Amino acid sequence: VKTSKIAELLSTVIDPELGIDIVSMGLVYGIEVDDDEISVAMTLTAPMCPMGSVMVESVQRTLEDAFPGTRVVVHMVSEPPWEMGMLGERARRQLGMPAH
Amino acid sequence: MTARAQPAQSPPISVVLPFFLLAPLGLIAAGFLATELGREALVAVNGRRTVAITHALALGWVTTTIMGACYQLAPVVLGGPLMSHWLARLHLVVHLVAVALFVWGMAWFNATWVGVAGSLAFASVLVFLVNVGRAVWRTRQWSIPRAYLACSTMFLLAGATLGLVFAGNLEHRWFTVSHGKLAAHAHLGLTGWVALTVMGVSYQLVPMFNVASRVKPRLAYPALALTSAGLVLFALIMWIDPPRDVRLLLAGVLLAGPLLWSVDQVRLLRGRVRRRMDIHGRGTVVSLCFLGLTVFLAVGAAWGSPFTPYAEPARWPLAYAAAGLLGWAGTAIIANSYKIVPFLIWFHRYRERTGKEPVPLIRDIADERLATLVLVAHSLATLVIIIGLLAGNLQWLQAGGGLLIVSGVAHLGSMLSMFLPKRSSRTTGVSTREVPM
Numbered sequence: 001v002k003t004s005k006i007a008e009l010l011s012t013v014i015d016p017e018l019g020i021d022i023v024s025m026g027l028v029y030g031i032e033v034d035d036d037e038i039s040v041a042m043t044l045t046a047p048m049c050p051m052g053s054v055m056v057e058s059v060q061r062t063l064e065d066a067f068p069g070t071r072v073v074v075h076m077v078s079e080p081p082w083e084m085g086m087l088g089e090r091a092r093r094q095l096g097m098p099a100h
Numbered sequence: 101m102t103a104r105a106q107p108a109q110s111p112p113i114s115v116v117l118p119f120f121l122l123a124p125l126g127l128i129a130a131g132f133l134a135t136e137l138g139r140e141a142l143v144a145v146n147g148r149r150t151v152a153i154t155h156a157l158a159l160g161w162v163t164t165t166i167m168g169a170c171y172q173l174a175p176v177v178l179g180g181p182l183m184s185h186w187l188a189r190l191h192l193v194v195h196l197v198a199v200a201l202f203v204w205g206m207a208w209f210n211a212t213w214v215g216v217a218g219s220l221a222f223a224s225v226l227v228f229l230v231n232v233g234r235a236v237w238r239t240r241q242w243s244i245p246r247a248y249l250a251c252s253t254m255f256l257l258a259g260a261t262l263g264l265v266f267a268g269n270l271e272h273r274w275f276t277v278s279h280g281k282l283a284a285h286a287h288l289g290l291t292g293w294v295a296l297t298v299m300g301v302s303y304q305l306v307p308m309f310n311v312a313s314r315v316k317p318r319l320a321y322p323a324l325a326l327t328s329a330g331l332v333l334f335a336l337i338m339w340i341d342p343p344r345d346v347r348l349l350l351a352g353v354l355l356a357g358p359l360l361w362s363v364d365q366v367r368l369l370r371g372r373v374r375r376r377m378d379i380h381g382r383g384t385v386v387s388l389c390f391l392g393l394t395v396f397l398a399v400g401a402a403w404g405s406p407f408t409p410y411a412e413p414a415r416w417p418l419a420y421a422a423a424g425l426l427g428w429a430g431t432a433i434i435a436n437s438y439k440i441v442p443f444l445i446w447f448h449r450y451r452e453r454t455g456k457e458p459v460p461l462i463r464d465i466a467d468e469r470l471a472t473l474v475l476v477a478h479s480l481a482t483l484v485i486i487i488g489l490l491a492g493n494l495q496w497l498q499a500g501g502g503l504l505i506v507s508g509v510a511h512l513g514s515m516l517s518m519f520l521p522k523r524s525s526r527t528t529g530v531s532t533r534e535v536p537m
Contacts (some may be wrong), residue, residue, distance in 0.1 A: 015460075054454060059455075065455070
């Protein structure tokens with residue numbers, strides 16, 4: 001399993017409030033792959049966001065569907081806190097912000 | 101800092117949603133009562149119709165909505181569970197019976213029924229506090245919303261206790277009711293409970309919905325401390341009906357907290373990443389404008405109704421109350437309702453389907469144009485009522501009541517329309533899981 005393939009799959013998970021994928025939003029901090037486990041570190045744009053659990057479930061469902069039999073663990077990370085500089089170009093366009 | 105992601109603790113939709121759907125009935129009832137207001141409403145703030153209207157709004161609309169929001173936000177945002185979902189359902193029944201009895205009892209004056217309603221309203225507050233108490237008081241993690249809610253729930257208890265005393269006093273005549281005593285009760289409820297809750301929750305919701313996490317609030321705790329301390333001082337001193345200079349000083353202390361809070365809110369809005377404002381952003385801006393009007397009218401009310409020196413002294417205090425309750429808190433509540441209710445419907449209808457099939461976005465649940473129409477109609481109704489009160493013009497006041505009915509019905513209708521089936525707006529690429537090409 002390649003991390004680039006996982007990142008591609010995660011870019012199909014959309015924040016249901018903003019309508020932007022979590023990779024473009026810069027919410028995915030890290031992906032680690034062991035033999036039988038995929039570990040994703042991600043954050044939220046705001047602490048205690050009620051959408052957090054939905055996005056975590058969506059990440060888990062997406063990866064478990066793509067890699068049956070592999071354990072998927074999602075870690076919620078609060079450091080460093082998410083900030084505007086983490087937005088990708090696609091997300092900036094969708095939010096109506098100027099490009100970098 | 102990392103943590104294994106935990107499942108959501110969102111309560112069942114049947115616990116929270118009825119609060120939001122039944123609350124606009126208070127707005128509509130207040131509108132109907134306002135269309136029949138007479139000249140006496142401009143003379144005394146405690147006319148029976150006026151008290152019925154203020155409680156239809158404060159308890160019926162605003163408090164019902166806020167209590168529903170607390171049942172949703174306390175477990176999710178504060179991280180502590182409710183004591184019981186069934187207790188929340190029972191609470192709603194007790195609360196609605198109390199409000200209906202109180203408004204009816206005051207409007208067609210019946211002291212006995214007002215006493216019964218006051219007791220039920222007090223019981224409703226106790227049940228609510230017991231139910232959310234664990235989330236507010238016993239969770240480990242402190243946050244700004246939690247600090248505000250901890251204070252606001254205490255002021256709710258104080259305001260309800262005083263309200264119960266006033267309700268009993270109608271029949272038993274223990275003491276003479278004065279303008280200052282009424283102001284103490286009203287401010288404990290409206291500033292202590294309503295305003296502090298709206299202020300605290302906004303520190304969570306405004307950055308979240310507008311994506312403004314890079315802006316750190318600087319004035320949250322000073323605003324909370326000033327408002328709380330100012331309110332305790334206000335309630336104690338107003339009880340003895342102080343002279344104008346003292347009233348103005350108290351107004352200054354009491355208004356300092358909300359003004360500091362508004363500075364933080366403006367900073368959060370200016371620093372938002374989401375450039376195009378949605379209904380929540382627009383509602384927040386309108387709400388802040390009404391706060392400015394509330395501050396101006398509060399000073400006038402504390403001064404002693406300027407420009408109406410010899411008659412109808414209730415004009416300025418009532419205009420101030422309308423600006424604060426209908427304007428500042430009301431528009432904030434409308435703005436938040438169009439985020440919380442769609443979220444609830446989306447969460448319970450589509451959450452399990454995300455990652456499996458295209459589903460609508462949360463913004464597809466509510467009709468943005470209808471929500472904006474409600475916000476405009478409500479703001480207009482509030483302005484017409486304020487103008488009617490300040491000018492002493494009954495026709496404007498009654499017209500404002502009519503507009504309030506229209507905005508209340510539109511608000512209720514727009515929330516019911518959110519239950520209609522929604523399509524995924526695929527043209528904007530918004531399914532929660534798009535199929536990779």
